[in-house]
Structures are given as C-alpha cells and as structure tokens.
Amino acid sequence: MKIGYDGKRAVQNYTGLGNYSRLVIDTLAKYYPDNEYLLYAPRDRENPRLKPVLKHPNVRLVLPDTSFGRRLSSLWRVEGVTAQTRRDGVELFHGLSGELPFNIRKGGYPSVVTIHDLIFNRYPEYYAAIDRKIYDYKFRKACENATRIIAISECTKRDVMAMYGTPAEKIDVVYQGCHESFGYPVDPAVAQHVRLAYELPERYILTVGTVESRKNQLLAVKALGQLPKDVKLYIVGGKTDYAKEIEQYIDAHGLSGRVRWLQGIPFDHLPALYHMAALSSYTSRFEGFGIPVIESISAGTPVIACTGSVLEEAGGPGAVYIDPDDVEAFAHAVMRMMDDAVYRASLVDAGQEYIRRFTHENMASEIMNVYQSALNG
DSSP states (O other): OEEEEEOHHHHHOSSHHHHHHHHHHHHHHHHOTTSEEEEEOSSOOOOTTTHHHHTSTTEEEEOOOSHHHHHSHHHIIIIIHHHHHHHTTOSEEEETTSOOOTTGGGGSSOEEEEEOOOHHHHOGGGSOHHHHHHHHHHHHHHHHHOSEEEESSHHHHHHHHHHHOOOGGGEEEOOOOOOGGGGSOOOHHHHHHHHHHTTOOSSEEEEESOBOGGGOTHHHHHHGGGSOTTOEEEEESOBOTHHHHHHHHHHHTTOGGGEEEEOSOOGGGHHHHHHHSSEEEEOOSOOSOOHHHHHHHHTTOOEEEESSSSHHHHHGGGEEEEOTTOHHHHHHHHHHHHHOHHHHHHHHHHHHHHGGGGOHHHHHHHHHHHHHHHHHO
16 A cells, blocks of 8 residues: 655654654554655655655655645645545545644545644734634645544543534544654763763753643752752743743742753653663643653652543553642652652553553554555445
8 A cells, every 4th residue: 555644744854743743654654564655745855754764665755746836835735635646546645743634535536534632722922813713724634635543642632522523533542652762772982872861960850841830840850958958959941031031030939959951952862861760750730641741650650640631541551740830739749759669660560551552553543544544445
C-alpha cells in the first residue's frame, strides 16, 4: 500500500508534533516494510532527527512538483497536495497533526487525521484570538472530512466528541510511546559527560517541556522554598513570556542559585538527564497526553504530575498526582520520593509495568488497524 502523510512537521519541527510525526512513520516503516510511506512537505530542511527515518528504503520525502506549489507552499499544503497525491498513486492519506487538505475528499482515497488535543478551546486564554479561530477551523474541517480519526488519548476523544459533535464510532484511541532510548541503560561515560556539561548536583528535579503558563513550571519553583537547599531544579525547554514571570519569582525569593535553564540541548542527552534525576516534574494544567511522563517512567525516574487532564492516563501508578496549585503537596511528594527508597522503587516498578501498553509495536499495529478500517469503510 502507498500511504501519504502531511510531512511538514516531521521536516520542520523538533518537538511534540514533529516527534510524533517522525515516530509514526519510523515505526510503521519498521514493522510494516511492505508499504511505501510518502512524506509530503512544502520544503526540505536540514533536520538530524528526520535522517534516520529517511534511511528506511520504503520512506520518501516528497516536495511540490509544480512551480505553483513551490511558490505558494501554504496553499499547496491545504489544497494542491491532494492532486499531487493522486498523481503519485497514494491509496490513503494521514494528517499527523490535526490537519488535512481542505479538498481531501477529491483525492478519491480514504483519509485519517490524528487529533492531539483541543487545548485552544479548553483554555482560550493561552492563545491569540486569531490563532484559536484558525486552529478551530482546521481541526473541525479535518474531523468532518476524515474517514477515521485517531485521538491520542481517551481525554482527547471525549473533547472531539463534545466540541465537534463527532460520533464515537468514528474515533480510535491510539496511544503513542516515547523514544526507546529512554528505557535503555545509560552508558557511564555519557552520564559522566552530561553531569559535567550541565553541572548536575547529586539531587535535582527535572522538568521537560516548553516554558509556558499552561505547563505550570512555577509550581516546582515555588516548592523549592520548602525543600532542602541542596535540591536544585533543571528546566529543559524553550522559553516564552511566562519565563519572565518565573525569573521574577526566582529573583524575589532568592532562588537564583537553585534553578538552571537548559535550552537547545542535544536529544541524546535527555535520557541521561532523566536517569540521574531524583524525580521529574510535569505539572501541566492540561495536556492531550504527556510524553515526558512516559519518558521519565521509562528511564526509571518517578514523576510528580497534576490532576485535571490526561496525565493520570499517561502515567498510571508511576506518578504522584496533585492539584496544579498545591505547593505544599508538591514539596511533600518530593521529600517522600527522596527519603523513602522503597516507596520510590514501588512507583517506578508500577509505572514501568503500566507503560508497557505504549510500545511502538502496539502503536504501529493499532494505526494499521485504523488504516484498514478506513479502507474498508
């Protein structure tokens, strides 16, 4: 079977949606090598995370094949790509990041779209009004036009049903896993290099994710005041304006020596950062899923996460869940994880048993089942 994909984010993004896009294609190419996987992207761009995916003999990057498509790449992506996929003999098209070409039904083949979350509708205060309208229009049209919808969690499935009136029988929940490297033992030489490169202390809390108000990193910063002074916090992720609010709090409370910002670090340093952390923190107010929770559990590091969205679905018994504004509960959870080795080990063991359901092989099998349902529907 020849399958087409919206490959823009696989080519251009280095985080969430890009990671998901690359993971899906890489995993399908590995477990279902008889198919051909075509990534349609408006332009090529140097991306070291994409190179391993393109090494598969059954994966190919496809750029606009007309001067019109090359000049007006945005219009090509929402309409022109459909004609090109027909010329290429595509038998099914998958929008990996909540979008499909507006005229996808003219393709003459079934289509699938993955919806990660509808946070822009749940928390509109985090988005500009024009962005919300664009996202809502694109996602709504994709859900209407798609033959099948993949939701990355039960939480997202409920939101799609409630906000867009999509029938439950049209939506399949397919969980994604994290990169397999998080579950491997870390080479001692790599661990030592990472420890020296980032001046890691003996006890530190790690939080990974874009620094924005929805991610709620300030909760962990506030809790530092109730924790022993040797406990440090490492924040890994690109900064938004919310970082200024965090920095103001740090300065006002004398915490500048206890918080370290890490941006643009190599992906292959992340597993070591997780492995050596006392615990990780992922205290988002709302998520579509929560891959950092799975990364941490895979690395054998317990997690503090928040109630109110999908994080309990992601981490199961491998995390402690608190209210996103409860500083004392966060500090208490930290101290128990650090002081009670038996309790910490029980969290890790239970979490690793739970996340076995998120294997790449399971994901590939379930996505392929969705494709077959779309083809037979």
